[in-house]
Amino acid sequence: MPSLPAPFARMIEVRGMPCTVTDTEDLSPSFRRVHLAGERLKGREWAPCQVTTLLVSPTAFRRYTPDAVDAVTGRMSILFYRHSAVVPGPPSPGDAWLDGLAVGDPVSVMGLEATRSFRARAEPGTTFVCGDATTVGLWSSMIRWLGDRGRVRGVVEVPAQDVPLVRDLLPGVQVVAQSPQPGEALLSWLGDAPPEAVTHAYLSGHGQTIQRARNLVRTRYDLHRSAIYTQPYWATGKVGL
Ligand SMILES: Cc1cc2nc3c(=O)[nH]c(=O)nc-3n(C[C@H](O)[C@H](O)[C@H](O)COP(=O)(O)OP(=O)(O)OC[C@H]3O[C@@H](n4cnc5c(N)ncnc54)[C@H](O)[C@@H]3O)c2cc1C
Incomplete structure:
Protein backbone atom coordinates (compact mmCIF):
# COMPACT_ATOMS: atom_id res chain seq x y z
CA MET A 1 0.00 0.00 0.00
CA ALA A 114 5.93 -8.08 13.30
CA THR A 115 5.24 -10.72 10.68
CA ARG A 116 5.20 -14.37 11.73
CA SER A 117 8.29 -15.11 9.64
CA PHE A 118 10.38 -12.12 10.80
CA ARG A 119 10.12 -11.66 14.54
CA ALA A 120 12.61 -11.41 17.40
CA ARG A 121 13.51 -14.70 19.06
CA ALA A 122 15.33 -14.84 22.39
CA GLU A 123 17.20 -18.06 21.58
CA PRO A 124 20.57 -18.86 23.10
CA GLY A 125 23.63 -18.73 20.86
CA THR A 126 24.79 -16.26 18.26
CA THR A 127 22.36 -14.26 16.16
CA PHE A 128 23.86 -13.12 12.85
CA VAL A 129 22.47 -9.87 11.42
CA CYS A 130 23.08 -8.48 7.97
CA GLY A 131 21.74 -5.31 6.40
CA ASP A 132 22.19 -1.70 5.38
CA ALA A 133 21.52 1.75 6.78
CA THR A 134 17.74 1.23 6.90
CA THR A 135 18.25 -1.65 9.36
CA VAL A 136 20.48 0.06 11.95
CA GLY A 137 17.54 0.87 14.26
CA LEU A 138 16.31 -2.71 13.96
CA TRP A 139 19.65 -4.32 14.90
CA SER A 140 20.29 -1.75 17.62
CA SER A 141 16.98 -2.63 19.28
CA MET A 142 17.72 -6.35 18.92
CA ILE A 143 21.13 -6.02 20.61
CA ARG A 144 19.60 -4.15 23.55
CA TRP A 145 16.56 -6.47 23.76
CA LEU A 146 18.68 -9.64 23.80
CA GLY A 147 21.12 -8.23 26.37
CA ASP A 148 23.07 -11.10 27.89
CA ARG A 149 20.58 -13.69 26.59
CA GLY A 150 22.49 -14.00 23.30
CA ARG A 151 25.36 -12.65 21.20
CA VAL A 152 24.79 -10.57 18.09
CA ARG A 153 27.35 -10.63 15.26
CA GLY A 154 27.06 -9.67 11.62
CA VAL A 155 27.71 -6.98 9.05
CA VAL A 156 26.06 -3.74 8.03
CA GLU A 157 26.97 -1.38 5.19
CA VAL A 158 26.38 2.36 5.56
CA PRO A 159 27.76 5.52 3.92
CA ALA A 160 31.40 6.15 4.95
CA GLN A 161 30.40 9.37 6.74
CA ASP A 162 28.09 7.40 9.08
CA VAL A 163 30.43 4.51 9.94
CA PRO A 164 31.64 5.93 13.33
CA LEU A 165 28.06 6.47 14.56
CA VAL A 166 26.88 3.03 13.48
CA ARG A 167 29.90 1.33 15.11
CA ASP A 168 28.78 2.89 18.39
CA LEU A 169 25.16 1.83 17.87
CA LEU A 170 25.95 -1.77 16.89
CA PRO A 171 28.61 -3.26 19.19
CA GLY A 172 29.81 -6.65 17.92
CA VAL A 173 28.65 -5.97 14.34
CA GLN A 174 31.11 -5.20 11.52
CA VAL A 175 30.28 -1.85 9.92
CA VAL A 176 31.63 -1.39 6.40
CA ALA A 177 31.52 1.68 4.14
CA GLN A 178 29.07 1.18 1.29
CA SER A 179 29.99 1.76 -2.35
CA PRO A 180 27.66 3.33 -4.95
CA GLN A 181 26.44 -0.20 -5.79
CA PRO A 182 24.00 -1.35 -3.05
CA GLY A 183 25.16 -4.55 -1.38
CA GLU A 184 28.62 -4.62 -2.95
CA ALA A 185 30.60 -3.93 0.26
CA LEU A 186 28.39 -6.20 2.35
CA LEU A 187 28.56 -9.16 -0.06
CA SER A 188 32.32 -8.73 -0.40
CA TRP A 189 32.70 -8.88 3.41
CA LEU A 190 30.44 -11.95 3.59
CA GLY A 191 32.53 -13.73 0.96
CA ASP A 192 35.53 -13.59 3.34
CA ALA A 193 33.66 -13.62 6.65
CA PRO A 194 35.56 -15.06 9.61
CA PRO A 195 34.29 -18.39 10.98
CA GLU A 196 31.61 -18.11 13.63
CA ALA A 197 29.23 -20.59 15.30
CA VAL A 198 25.93 -19.00 14.28
CA THR A 199 22.55 -20.25 15.52
CA HIS A 200 20.28 -18.23 13.25
CA ALA A 201 20.43 -15.21 10.96
CA TYR A 202 18.34 -12.14 10.15
CA LEU A 203 18.82 -10.47 6.77
CA SER A 204 17.12 -7.19 5.95
CA GLY A 205 17.52 -3.98 3.93
CA HIS A 206 18.04 -3.97 0.15
CA GLY A 207 15.87 -6.70 -1.39
CA GLN A 208 18.16 -7.71 -4.24
CA THR A 209 21.15 -7.91 -1.85
CA ILE A 210 19.26 -10.08 0.64
CA GLN A 211 18.67 -12.70 -2.04
CA ARG A 212 22.40 -13.03 -2.67
CA ALA A 213 23.43 -12.68 0.97
CA ARG A 214 21.10 -15.51 1.93
CA ASN A 215 23.08 -18.07 -0.06
CA LEU A 216 26.41 -16.79 1.27
CA VAL A 217 25.22 -16.85 4.88
CA ARG A 218 23.71 -20.31 4.49
CA THR A 219 26.89 -21.90 3.17
CA ARG A 220 29.33 -19.83 5.26
CA TYR A 221 27.67 -20.69 8.58
CA ASP A 222 26.17 -24.04 7.58
CA LEU A 223 22.65 -22.88 8.46
CA HIS A 224 19.42 -24.58 7.49
CA ARG A 225 17.10 -22.38 5.40
CA SER A 226 14.59 -22.34 8.25
CA ALA A 227 17.17 -20.62 10.50
CA ILE A 228 17.50 -17.63 8.15
CA TYR A 229 14.82 -14.93 8.44
CA THR A 230 14.53 -12.28 5.74
CA GLN A 231 12.63 -9.00 5.40
CA PRO A 232 13.29 -6.63 2.49
CA TYR A 233 13.07 -2.94 3.43
CA TRP A 234 13.54 -1.37 -0.01
CA ALA A 235 14.34 -2.43 -3.55
CA THR A 236 16.07 -0.82 -6.50
CA GLY A 237 13.46 0.62 -8.84
CA LYS A 238 10.57 0.46 -6.34
CA VAL A 239 8.98 3.03 -4.07
CA GLY A 240 7.81 2.34 -0.53
CA LEU A 241 7.88 -1.44 -0.10
C1 LIG B 1 8.97 -3.19 7.10
C2 LIG B 1 9.90 -2.03 6.79
C3 LIG B 1 10.56 -1.36 7.83
C4 LIG B 1 11.44 -0.30 7.54
N1 LIG B 1 12.08 0.36 8.56
C5 LIG B 1 12.91 1.41 8.29
C6 LIG B 1 13.55 2.15 9.34
O1 LIG B 1 13.36 1.90 10.53
N2 LIG B 1 14.38 3.17 9.00
C7 LIG B 1 14.59 3.52 7.68
O2 LIG B 1 15.36 4.46 7.43
N3 LIG B 1 13.99 2.85 6.68
C8 LIG B 1 13.16 1.82 6.95
N4 LIG B 1 12.54 1.14 5.94
C9 LIG B 1 12.87 1.51 4.56
C10 LIG B 1 12.05 2.67 4.02
O3 LIG B 1 10.67 2.45 4.24
C11 LIG B 1 12.35 2.74 2.50
O4 LIG B 1 13.69 3.13 2.31
C12 LIG B 1 11.41 3.67 1.78
O5 LIG B 1 11.54 3.42 0.38
C13 LIG B 1 11.68 5.12 2.06
O6 LIG B 1 10.72 5.91 1.39
P1 LIG B 1 11.13 7.21 0.58
O7 LIG B 1 9.87 7.97 0.34
O8 LIG B 1 12.27 7.88 1.27
O9 LIG B 1 11.70 6.66 -0.81
P2 LIG B 1 10.83 6.01 -1.99
O10 LIG B 1 9.91 7.02 -2.58
O11 LIG B 1 10.21 4.75 -1.48
O12 LIG B 1 11.96 5.63 -3.04
C14 LIG B 1 12.52 6.61 -3.91
C15 LIG B 1 13.72 5.98 -4.61
O13 LIG B 1 14.73 5.76 -3.63
C16 LIG B 1 15.11 4.39 -3.62
N5 LIG B 1 15.38 4.02 -2.22
C17 LIG B 1 14.49 3.74 -1.22
N6 LIG B 1 15.13 3.47 -0.07
C18 LIG B 1 16.46 3.58 -0.35
C19 LIG B 1 17.63 3.41 0.42
N7 LIG B 1 17.59 3.08 1.72
N8 LIG B 1 18.83 3.60 -0.18
C20 LIG B 1 18.91 3.94 -1.49
N9 LIG B 1 17.83 4.11 -2.29
C21 LIG B 1 16.62 3.93 -1.71
C22 LIG B 1 13.95 3.62 -4.23
O14 LIG B 1 14.39 2.42 -4.85
C23 LIG B 1 13.41 4.61 -5.24
O15 LIG B 1 14.15 4.53 -6.44
C24 LIG B 1 11.65 0.10 6.20
C25 LIG B 1 10.95 -0.56 5.17
C26 LIG B 1 10.10 -1.62 5.45
C27 LIG B 1 9.38 -2.32 4.33
Whole structure:
Protein backbone atom coordinates (compact mmCIF):
# COMPACT_ATOMS: atom_id res chain seq x y z
CA MET A 1 0.00 0.00 0.00
CA PRO A 2 2.64 2.64 -0.89
CA SER A 3 -0.02 5.14 -2.00
CA LEU A 4 -3.77 5.76 -2.06
CA PRO A 5 -5.96 8.68 -3.17
CA ALA A 6 -5.82 11.35 -0.45
CA PRO A 7 -9.36 10.83 1.00
CA PHE A 8 -8.73 7.08 1.46
CA ALA A 9 -5.25 7.67 2.85
CA ARG A 10 -6.72 10.08 5.39
CA MET A 11 -9.42 7.55 6.40
CA ILE A 12 -6.69 5.03 7.22
CA GLU A 13 -4.47 7.57 8.95
CA VAL A 14 -7.15 8.64 11.45
CA ARG A 15 -7.38 5.05 12.71
CA GLY A 16 -3.71 5.06 13.79
CA MET A 17 -2.31 5.84 17.25
CA PRO A 18 -2.14 9.64 17.61
CA CYS A 19 1.38 10.68 18.68
CA THR A 20 3.32 13.93 18.98
CA VAL A 21 6.94 14.59 18.05
CA THR A 22 8.81 15.27 21.30
CA ASP A 23 12.36 15.52 19.93
CA THR A 24 14.49 15.05 16.82
CA GLU A 25 18.21 14.23 16.91
CA ASP A 26 20.61 14.50 13.98
CA LEU A 27 23.06 11.77 14.91
CA SER A 28 25.22 11.87 11.77
CA PRO A 29 24.96 13.25 8.21
CA SER A 30 22.39 10.64 7.14
CA PHE A 31 20.77 9.47 10.39
CA ARG A 32 17.97 11.24 12.25
CA ARG A 33 16.17 9.82 15.27
CA VAL A 34 12.62 11.02 15.93
CA HIS A 35 11.02 10.66 19.36
CA LEU A 36 7.25 10.31 19.64
CA ALA A 37 4.81 10.17 22.55
CA GLY A 38 1.22 8.98 22.55
CA GLU A 39 -1.27 7.70 25.13
CA ARG A 40 -2.19 4.71 22.97
CA LEU A 41 1.42 3.48 22.99
CA LYS A 42 0.94 2.72 26.67
CA GLY A 43 0.46 -0.97 27.43
CA ARG A 44 1.51 -2.14 23.94
CA GLU A 45 3.52 -5.34 23.83
CA TRP A 46 6.69 -4.54 21.95
CA ALA A 47 9.70 -6.48 20.67
CA PRO A 48 12.24 -5.74 17.91
CA CYS A 49 11.08 -6.44 14.31
CA GLN A 50 7.73 -4.76 14.91
CA VAL A 51 7.14 -2.15 12.24
CA THR A 52 4.75 0.71 11.72
CA THR A 53 3.34 2.67 8.79
CA LEU A 54 3.39 6.46 8.49
CA LEU A 55 1.60 8.73 6.02
CA VAL A 56 4.45 10.87 4.65
CA SER A 57 2.41 12.94 2.17
CA PRO A 58 -1.33 13.28 1.49
CA THR A 59 -1.13 10.06 -0.55
CA ALA A 60 2.11 8.15 0.26
CA PHE A 61 2.62 5.57 3.03
CA ARG A 62 6.06 4.39 4.17
CA ARG A 63 7.06 1.74 6.70
CA TYR A 64 9.58 2.17 9.52
CA THR A 65 10.89 0.22 12.52
CA PRO A 66 10.83 1.72 16.02
CA ASP A 67 14.27 1.30 17.61
CA ALA A 68 12.76 1.68 21.10
CA VAL A 69 9.27 1.59 22.60
CA ASP A 70 8.47 2.34 26.23
CA ALA A 71 4.99 0.96 26.83
CA VAL A 72 4.91 2.39 30.36
CA THR A 73 5.48 6.04 29.47
CA GLY A 74 3.94 5.79 25.98
CA ARG A 75 7.08 6.80 24.11
CA MET A 76 8.91 5.44 21.09
CA SER A 77 11.65 6.44 18.68
CA ILE A 78 12.49 5.65 15.07
CA LEU A 79 15.94 5.81 13.49
CA PHE A 80 15.59 7.15 9.95
CA TYR A 81 18.22 6.79 7.24
CA ARG A 82 17.88 9.83 4.96
CA HIS A 83 18.89 7.98 1.80
CA SER A 84 18.13 10.83 -0.59
CA ALA A 85 20.50 13.13 1.36
CA VAL A 86 23.41 11.32 -0.34
CA VAL A 87 22.08 11.62 -3.92
CA PRO A 88 21.57 14.78 -5.99
CA GLY A 89 18.04 15.94 -6.75
CA PRO A 90 14.86 16.52 -4.74
CA PRO A 91 14.28 14.42 -1.60
CA SER A 92 12.06 11.34 -1.70
CA PRO A 93 8.58 11.63 -0.10
CA GLY A 94 9.76 9.96 3.12
CA ASP A 95 12.84 12.16 3.43
CA ALA A 96 10.88 15.33 2.54
CA TRP A 97 8.38 14.51 5.30
CA LEU A 98 11.22 13.89 7.75
CA ASP A 99 12.92 17.18 6.80
CA GLY A 100 9.73 19.08 7.62
CA LEU A 101 9.01 17.33 10.92
CA ALA A 102 9.24 19.53 14.04
CA VAL A 103 8.71 19.13 17.77
CA GLY A 104 4.99 19.31 18.52
CA ASP A 105 3.87 17.95 15.14
CA PRO A 106 1.18 15.24 15.21
CA VAL A 107 2.08 11.84 13.71
CA SER A 108 -0.33 8.94 13.32
CA VAL A 109 1.43 5.63 14.08
CA MET A 110 -0.43 3.04 12.05
CA GLY A 111 0.11 -0.40 13.56
CA LEU A 112 3.00 -1.88 15.49
CA GLU A 113 3.41 -5.48 14.42
CA ALA A 114 5.93 -8.08 13.30
CA THR A 115 5.24 -10.72 10.68
CA ARG A 116 5.20 -14.37 11.73
CA SER A 117 8.29 -15.11 9.64
CA PHE A 118 10.38 -12.12 10.80
CA ARG A 119 10.12 -11.66 14.54
CA ALA A 120 12.61 -11.41 17.40
CA ARG A 121 13.51 -14.70 19.06
CA ALA A 122 15.33 -14.84 22.39
CA GLU A 123 17.20 -18.06 21.58
CA PRO A 124 20.57 -18.86 23.10
CA GLY A 125 23.63 -18.73 20.86
CA THR A 126 24.79 -16.26 18.26
CA THR A 127 22.36 -14.26 16.16
CA PHE A 128 23.86 -13.12 12.85
CA VAL A 129 22.47 -9.87 11.42
CA CYS A 130 23.08 -8.48 7.97
CA GLY A 131 21.74 -5.31 6.40
CA ASP A 132 22.19 -1.70 5.38
CA ALA A 133 21.52 1.75 6.78
CA THR A 134 17.74 1.23 6.90
CA THR A 135 18.25 -1.65 9.36
CA VAL A 136 20.48 0.06 11.95
CA GLY A 137 17.54 0.87 14.26
CA LEU A 138 16.31 -2.71 13.96
CA TRP A 139 19.65 -4.32 14.90
CA SER A 140 20.29 -1.75 17.62
CA SER A 141 16.98 -2.63 19.28
CA MET A 142 17.72 -6.35 18.92
CA ILE A 143 21.13 -6.02 20.61
CA ARG A 144 19.60 -4.15 23.55
CA TRP A 145 16.56 -6.47 23.76
CA LEU A 146 18.68 -9.64 23.80
CA GLY A 147 21.12 -8.23 26.37
CA ASP A 148 23.07 -11.10 27.89
CA ARG A 149 20.58 -13.69 26.59
CA GLY A 150 22.49 -14.00 23.30
CA ARG A 151 25.36 -12.65 21.20
CA VAL A 152 24.79 -10.57 18.09
CA ARG A 153 27.35 -10.63 15.26
CA GLY A 154 27.06 -9.67 11.62
CA VAL A 155 27.71 -6.98 9.05
CA VAL A 156 26.06 -3.74 8.03
CA GLU A 157 26.97 -1.38 5.19
CA VAL A 158 26.38 2.36 5.56
CA PRO A 159 27.76 5.52 3.92
CA ALA A 160 31.40 6.15 4.95
CA GLN A 161 30.40 9.37 6.74
CA ASP A 162 28.09 7.40 9.08
CA VAL A 163 30.43 4.51 9.94
CA PRO A 164 31.64 5.93 13.33
CA LEU A 165 28.06 6.47 14.56
CA VAL A 166 26.88 3.03 13.48
CA ARG A 167 29.90 1.33 15.11
CA ASP A 168 28.78 2.89 18.39
CA LEU A 169 25.16 1.83 17.87
CA LEU A 170 25.95 -1.77 16.89
CA PRO A 171 28.61 -3.26 19.19
CA GLY A 172 29.81 -6.65 17.92
CA VAL A 173 28.65 -5.97 14.34
CA GLN A 174 31.11 -5.20 11.52
CA VAL A 175 30.28 -1.85 9.92
CA VAL A 176 31.63 -1.39 6.40
CA ALA A 177 31.52 1.68 4.14
CA GLN A 178 29.07 1.18 1.29
CA SER A 179 29.99 1.76 -2.35
CA PRO A 180 27.66 3.33 -4.95
CA GLN A 181 26.44 -0.20 -5.79
CA PRO A 182 24.00 -1.35 -3.05
CA GLY A 183 25.16 -4.55 -1.38
CA GLU A 184 28.62 -4.62 -2.95
CA ALA A 185 30.60 -3.93 0.26
CA LEU A 186 28.39 -6.20 2.35
CA LEU A 187 28.56 -9.16 -0.06
CA SER A 188 32.32 -8.73 -0.40
CA TRP A 189 32.70 -8.88 3.41
CA LEU A 190 30.44 -11.95 3.59
CA GLY A 191 32.53 -13.73 0.96
CA ASP A 192 35.53 -13.59 3.34
CA ALA A 193 33.66 -13.62 6.65
CA PRO A 194 35.56 -15.06 9.61
CA PRO A 195 34.29 -18.39 10.98
CA GLU A 196 31.61 -18.11 13.63
CA ALA A 197 29.23 -20.59 15.30
CA VAL A 198 25.93 -19.00 14.28
CA THR A 199 22.55 -20.25 15.52
CA HIS A 200 20.28 -18.23 13.25
CA ALA A 201 20.43 -15.21 10.96
CA TYR A 202 18.34 -12.14 10.15
CA LEU A 203 18.82 -10.47 6.77
CA SER A 204 17.12 -7.19 5.95
CA GLY A 205 17.52 -3.98 3.93
CA HIS A 206 18.04 -3.97 0.15
CA GLY A 207 15.87 -6.70 -1.39
CA GLN A 208 18.16 -7.71 -4.24
CA THR A 209 21.15 -7.91 -1.85
CA ILE A 210 19.26 -10.08 0.64
CA GLN A 211 18.67 -12.70 -2.04
CA ARG A 212 22.40 -13.03 -2.67
CA ALA A 213 23.43 -12.68 0.97
CA ARG A 214 21.10 -15.51 1.93
CA ASN A 215 23.08 -18.07 -0.06
CA LEU A 216 26.41 -16.79 1.27
CA VAL A 217 25.22 -16.85 4.88
CA ARG A 218 23.71 -20.31 4.49
CA THR A 219 26.89 -21.90 3.17
CA ARG A 220 29.33 -19.83 5.26
CA TYR A 221 27.67 -20.69 8.58
CA ASP A 222 26.17 -24.04 7.58
CA LEU A 223 22.65 -22.88 8.46
CA HIS A 224 19.42 -24.58 7.49
CA ARG A 225 17.10 -22.38 5.40
CA SER A 226 14.59 -22.34 8.25
CA ALA A 227 17.17 -20.62 10.50
CA ILE A 228 17.50 -17.63 8.15
CA TYR A 229 14.82 -14.93 8.44
CA THR A 230 14.53 -12.28 5.74
CA GLN A 231 12.63 -9.00 5.40
CA PRO A 232 13.29 -6.63 2.49
CA TYR A 233 13.07 -2.94 3.43
CA TRP A 234 13.54 -1.37 -0.01
CA ALA A 235 14.34 -2.43 -3.55
CA THR A 236 16.07 -0.82 -6.50
CA GLY A 237 13.46 0.62 -8.84
CA LYS A 238 10.57 0.46 -6.34
CA VAL A 239 8.98 3.03 -4.07
CA GLY A 240 7.81 2.34 -0.53
CA LEU A 241 7.88 -1.44 -0.10
C1 LIG B 1 8.97 -3.19 7.10
C2 LIG B 1 9.90 -2.03 6.79
C3 LIG B 1 10.56 -1.36 7.83
C4 LIG B 1 11.44 -0.30 7.54
N1 LIG B 1 12.08 0.36 8.56
C5 LIG B 1 12.91 1.41 8.29
C6 LIG B 1 13.55 2.15 9.34
O1 LIG B 1 13.36 1.90 10.53
N2 LIG B 1 14.38 3.17 9.00
C7 LIG B 1 14.59 3.52 7.68
O2 LIG B 1 15.36 4.46 7.43
N3 LIG B 1 13.99 2.85 6.68
C8 LIG B 1 13.16 1.82 6.95
N4 LIG B 1 12.54 1.14 5.94
C9 LIG B 1 12.87 1.51 4.56
C10 LIG B 1 12.05 2.67 4.02
O3 LIG B 1 10.67 2.45 4.24
C11 LIG B 1 12.35 2.74 2.50
O4 LIG B 1 13.69 3.13 2.31
C12 LIG B 1 11.41 3.67 1.78
O5 LIG B 1 11.54 3.42 0.38
C13 LIG B 1 11.68 5.12 2.06
O6 LIG B 1 10.72 5.91 1.39
P1 LIG B 1 11.13 7.21 0.58
O7 LIG B 1 9.87 7.97 0.34
O8 LIG B 1 12.27 7.88 1.27
O9 LIG B 1 11.70 6.66 -0.81
P2 LIG B 1 10.83 6.01 -1.99
O10 LIG B 1 9.91 7.02 -2.58
O11 LIG B 1 10.21 4.75 -1.48
O12 LIG B 1 11.96 5.63 -3.04
C14 LIG B 1 12.52 6.61 -3.91
C15 LIG B 1 13.72 5.98 -4.61
O13 LIG B 1 14.73 5.76 -3.63
C16 LIG B 1 15.11 4.39 -3.62
N5 LIG B 1 15.38 4.02 -2.22
C17 LIG B 1 14.49 3.74 -1.22
N6 LIG B 1 15.13 3.47 -0.07
C18 LIG B 1 16.46 3.58 -0.35
C19 LIG B 1 17.63 3.41 0.42
N7 LIG B 1 17.59 3.08 1.72
N8 LIG B 1 18.83 3.60 -0.18
C20 LIG B 1 18.91 3.94 -1.49
N9 LIG B 1 17.83 4.11 -2.29
C21 LIG B 1 16.62 3.93 -1.71
C22 LIG B 1 13.95 3.62 -4.23
O14 LIG B 1 14.39 2.42 -4.85
C23 LIG B 1 13.41 4.61 -5.24
O15 LIG B 1 14.15 4.53 -6.44
C24 LIG B 1 11.65 0.10 6.20
C25 LIG B 1 10.95 -0.56 5.17
C26 LIG B 1 10.10 -1.62 5.45
C27 LIG B 1 9.38 -2.32 4.33
